[in-house]
Amino acid sequence: MSGRHTGEQHSHTVEGTDPQLYVAVHEPGTDAGLRPVMLLHGFSSSAKLNWEDTGWLAALLEAGRRVITVDLPGHGRSGAPEDMDSYAPSRIRADLLQIAFDAGARPLRDGDPASGLDLIGYSLGSRLAWEFGATQHELVHRLVLGGPNTADPLAEFDLVAAQRYLADGTPIADESTAGLLKMAQLLPSNNIFSLLSLVEAIKGEPFDPAEAVPRMPMLLVAGDKDERAASMPELAALGAKAGAMVEQVLLPGRNHTNAVTSRAFKQEAISFLAV
Amino acid sequence: MAEISFPLPDLGEGLIEATVLEWLVSPGDQVERNQPLVEVETTKSAVELPSPQAGKVVRTYGGPGDTINVGEPLIVFEVPDNTAGIVGTVPQDEAPKRRVRLSAVLDED
Numbered sequence: 001m002s003g004r005h006t007g008e009q010h011s012h013t014v015e016g017t018d019p020q021l022y023v024a025v026h027e028p029g030t031d032a033g034l035r036p037v038m039l040l041h042g043f044s045s046s047a048k049l050n051w052e053d054t055g056w057l058a059a060l061l062e063a064g065r066r067v068i069t070v071d072l073p074g075h076g077r078s079g080a081p082e083d084m085d086s087y088a089p090s091r092i093r094a095d096l097l098q099i100a101f102d103a104g105a106r107p108l109r110d111g112d113p114a115s116g117l118d119l120i121g122y123s124l125g126s127r128l129a130w131e132f133g134a135t136q137h138e139l140v141h142r143l144v145l146g147g148p149n150t151a152d153p154l155a156e157f158d159l160v161a162a163q164r165y166l167a168d169g170t171p172i173a174d175e176s177t178a179g180l181l182k183m184a185q186l187l188p189s190n191n192i193f194s195l196l197s198l199v200e201a202i203k204g205e206p207f208d209p210a211e212a213v214p215r216m217p218m219l220l221v222a223g224d225k226d227e228r229a230a231s232m233p234e235l236a237a238l239g240a241k242a243g244a245m246v247e248q249v250l251l252p253g254r255n256h257t258n259a260v261t262s263r264a265f266k267q268e269a270i271s272f273l274a275v
Numbered sequence: 276m277a278e279i280s281f282p283l284p285d286l287g288e289g290l291i292e293a294t295v296l297e298w299l300v301s302p303g304d305q306v307e308r309n310q311p312l313v314e315v316e317t318t319k320s321a322v323e324l325p326s327p328q329a330g331k332v333v334r335t336y337g338g339p340g341d342t343i344n345v346g347e348p349l350i351v352f353e354v355p356d357n358t359a360g361i362v363g364t365v366p367q368d369e370a371p372k373r374r375v376r377l378s379a380v381l382d383e384d
Contacts, residue, residue: 045320055311055323186319188288253339258296261314261321 009079019086019095020079022047022071025103026057032064035141036105037118037273038096039069040125042147043154044184044195046076050122054261063270065118068103070096072124074194081194087201093132100139107138116141118273122260123147123228124154127207130235133214143218144269147256150231150238153180155206157199166192209235213242219272220246221265223254247272277356281327283315283349290317292344295337299323300350304332312350315343330354 007024024047025036037060041050047069051057060067071078073086085091100117108116117139121129126145133140158177164170165181172178184195220236222229232248239246251262259265283293293315300306300313309325313335316322330352337343 049320053320053322055314055325058309058311058325254296258314258316258321261296261316261323263297263299263311263314 007077009077017081017083017086018079019073019091020081021073021095021099022077022079023099023103024069026061026067026069028061028064028066030064031066032274034065034113034274035116035118036066036068036100036103037120038100038103038105039067040096040119040121040128041072041075042123042125043180043198044075044187044190045122046071046189048076049187050125050260055263056120056260056266059266059270063274065270065273066104068100068105070099072198074191074198076189080191084197084201087194087198089128089131089202089205089207093128093135096128096132097136097139105139108141113275118142118144120144120269120273121146121148123149123256124152127152130209130214131207131212133216133218134212137215140214140216142216142273142275143214144221144272145218145235146221146265147226147229147259148220148222148232148235149229150207150209150234152202152207153228154199154202157203159196159199159203162196162199209238213238213244215239215242215244217245217272218247219249219269221249221251221259221268223256223259223262224250224252225255226259228256276353278333278351278353279328279330280348280351282346283343284324284327285345286315286317286322288319290319290345292342293317293322295339295341295343296321297339298335300326300332300335302332302334306330306332306352324349328352328354 009022039051041047074080105117106115118141119129126148129143133143153176158174161172162181165172184190218239220232222232236246236248249268251259296314296316298313299311306326308329311323312326314323333353334351336348
């Protein structure tokens with residue numbers, strides 16, 4: 001992998017408590033002179049799994065982009081705070097804004113390609129990117145949303161059933177809940193109770209894409225076998241109605257798990273953000 | 276020229292196999308070290324494997340949907356003879372041996 005990177009636990013407090021988020025800024029070997037790209041991973045993943053092991057980081061650095069990666073609370077190398085507030089999507093967005101500024105992102109200025117911030121999200125990361133773009137239009141230049149959805153499967157997650165299963169093995173009736181929990185348990189680095197705190201916080205602030213719609217150009221990408229992203233066209237319609245330039249790409253044969261490595265996805269994203 | 280075969284590497288976490296999603300190189304391609312070779316999916320995640328070697332691709336094993344076990348052949352490269360032996364060992368640059376002629380006899384060595 002080309003380029004240098006520095007990683008550290010982010011400690012700039014936004015709401016008085018330390019969010020303990022692990023942030024890394026990756027410098028390209030040859031800088032294209034464009035704004036930084038922030039990568040937002042999905043539930044039960046991490047910057048390493050979602051973006052490094054899949055080849056995204058190397059591809060973006062190769063394209064001359066400066067990349068900011070962050071692990072969500074309870075994920076990857078970030079801390080697992082005990083207070084529920086640290087997991088609220090609104091709180092996470094505030095922390096992301098602070099992280100972007102600390103990493104050198106500056107508000108968009110006409111004619112300055114180094115100003116602003118590009119965002120690439122996957123799944124839960126796409127939800128956060130949508131909301132972040134809608135509220136930070138002075139900063140966000142373009143959005144790439146992978147595996148996006150109008151609803152949030154995490155908001156329908158059956159927490160009681162999950163907790164019962166973890167306590168005594170009672171099977172989980174809801175298929176989506178069982179699948180998400182199984183995925184979360186596969187990775188030893190996951191703090192399962194912290195992930196459940198995130199689910200609970202998301203239930204308190206479920207995704208409502210119509211509430212605030214980003215108006216910057218956006219690229220929506222999903223596998224054509226991705227059931228979790230079946231409502232992507234509705235998201236595209238919402239964006240278009242609000243005046244955003246929206247492009248959609250379907251990846252043949254890919255599902256929610258394996259769309260993320262797709263070379264076509266990376267190439268589309270890199271060229272979409274190279275303006 | 277010599278051929279070097281690389282197996283599917285250990286992907287960690289006790290994973291024993293992976294499914295090919297898509298090859299990013301084809302036989303005949305000249306690839307650089309660390310160039311993305313193939314996307315594979317395990318029971319835990321999808322990953323892109325970078326090339327461990329620079330060389331010309333001779334063969335790739337498995338098409339989309341095929342399962343490969345860790346340790347089974349994944350790809351074969353063709354490399355110049357003098358680099359084929361150093362895989363898995365530390366390359367050593369031996370100082371060239373200097374021949375000193377003690378007489379002016381014009382024989383071959």
